[in-house]
Amino acid sequence: MIDARRxxxxxxxxxxxTTAAAAQDARTEFTVESRLLDRDLELYSQARQRENTALRxxxxxxxxxxxxxxxxxxxxxxxxxxxxxxxxxxxxAYLRSKETGDARLAIYGRMERLVxxxxxxxxxxxxxxxxxxxxxxxxxIELEPLDTHxxxxxxxxxxxxxxxxxxxxxxxxxxxxxxxxxxxxLDVVHSELGRIGKLEGTLDDTATLGGRWNxxxxxxxxxxxxxxxxxxxxxDASLDLGE
Numbered sequence: 001m002i003d004a005r006r007x008x009x010x011x012x013x014x015x016x017x018t019t020a021a022a023a024q025d026a027r028t029e030f031t032v033e034s035r036l037l038d039r040d041l042e043l044y045s046q047a048r049q050r051e052n053t054a055l056r057x058x059x060x061x062x063x064x065x066x067x068x069x070x071x072x073x074x075x076x077x078x079x080x081x082x083x084x085x086x087x088x089x090x091x092x093a094y095l096r097s098k099e100t101g102d103a104r105l106a107i108y109g110r111m112e113r114l115v116x117x118x119x120x121x122x123x124x125x126x127x128x129x130x131x132x133x134x135x136x137x138x139x140x141i142e143l144e145p146l147d148t149h150x151x152x153x154x155x156x157x158x159x160x161x162x163x164x165x166x167x168x169x170x171x172x173x174x175x176x177x178x179x180x181x182x183x184x185x186l187d188v189v190h191s192e193l194g195r196i197g198k199l200e201g202t203l204d205d206t207a208t209l210g211g212r213w214n215x216x217x218x219x220x221x222x223x224x225x226x227x228x229x230x231x232x233x234x235x236d237a238s239l240d241l242g243e
Contacts, residue, residue: 026117026120027239029117030114030117030118030239033110033113033114033117034114034239036110037107037110037111037114037166040103040106040107040110041107041166041170041172043103043106044100044103044104044106044107044170045170047096047099047100047102047103048100048103048170050096050099050100051093051096051097051099051100053096054089054092054093054095054096054097055093055096055097057089057092057093058086058089058090058092058093061082061085061086061089062086064082064086065079065082065083065086068082104168104169107168107170108168111149111150111151111166111168114151115140115151115233118138118233118234118236118239119233119234134156134161134179135154135156135161135179135184135203135209135232136154136155136156136235136237137153137154137232137233137234137235137236137237138151138152138153138232138233138234138236138237138239139151139152139153139154139209139230139231139232139233140152140230140231140233141165141167141209141228141229141230142228142229142230143167143213143226143227143228144226144227144228145226146169146224146226148167148168148169149167149168150165150166150167150168150171151165151166151233152164152165152175152230153165153237153239154175154237155237156179156237159178159179159180160178160179161175161176161177161178161179161184161186162174162175162176163175163176163186165188171190172190173188173189173190174188174189175187175188175189175199176189177199182202182203183200183201183202184199184200184201184202184203184209184211185198185199185200186198186199186200188213188215190215196215196216197213197214197215197216198213198214198215199211199212199213199228200212200213201228201229201230207231207232208229208230208231208232209229209230209231209232210227210228210229210230211227211228212225212226212227212228213225213226213227213228214226
C-alpha cells in the first residue's frame with residue numbers, strides 16, 4: 001500500500017513538473033513568436049511602401065500616356081516607348097501588391113500561432129484564471145467596418161487599465177484608461193501613424209468585450225468610427241506582445 005501511494009505521489013509530482021515545463025515552453029515560444037511578429041510587421045511596412053511607390057509610378061505613367069495621346073504632335077515612337085514603360089510599371093505594381101498581400105498573410109499566420117500558444121499557456125496553468133483581475137489578459141479583437149482583427153493585451157489593476165494592441169493591417173499602439181462598474185474606457189495612441197482614439201465597451205455574460213471605437217488623425221483631423229468586439233484568449237496578462 002505504501003509503495004502504491006508513493007508511486008501515486010511521484011506520478012502526481014511528475015505531472016505537475018511536466019505541466020509547469022509545458023507552460024514555460026509555451027511562454028518562451030510565445031515571446032519568440034511575438035518578436036517574429038515585430039519582424040513581420042516591419043516587413044509589411046516596407047512592402048507597403050514599395051507598393052505605394054510602384055502604384056504612384058504607374059498612375060504617373062498612365063497620365064503621361066493619356067496626355068501624349070491627346071497631343072496632335074506626339075510621335076508614334078514616343079507613344080510606343082511610353083506604352084512599354086507603362087506595361088513595365090503595371091507588372092511592377094502587380095508584383096509589389098502581391099508582396100504586400102503575402103506579408104499580410106504572414107501576419108495573419110503569426111497571430112493565429114500566438115493565439116494557439118496563449119491558449120496552451122492557459123491550459124497548462126489553470127491557476128491563471130483564479131488570479132486574473134477584471135478583463136486582464138490577452139484578447140482577440142475585431143474592428144468593424146474596417147474588417148480587421150488583431151491582439152489586445154490588457155492589464156487591470158484596480159480601476160486602472162493599460163495595455164497594447166497589434167492589428168493584422170500592421171497598426172499597433174498603446175492603451176490606457178479605466179475599468180469601473182463593468183465598463184472599459186480606453187484611450188488609444190498610435191504614435192507611428194499620428195492617430196489617437198478611444199475604445200469604449202462592456203463585458204457581457206459570454207465573456208465578450210465589445211462596444212464603440214473612434215479615431216482621429218492628428219495632422220489632418222480625419223475621423224473614423226465603428227464597433228468592436230474582443231474574445232478572451234488567455235487570462236495571463238504577462239504574455240509579452242513585444243511593445
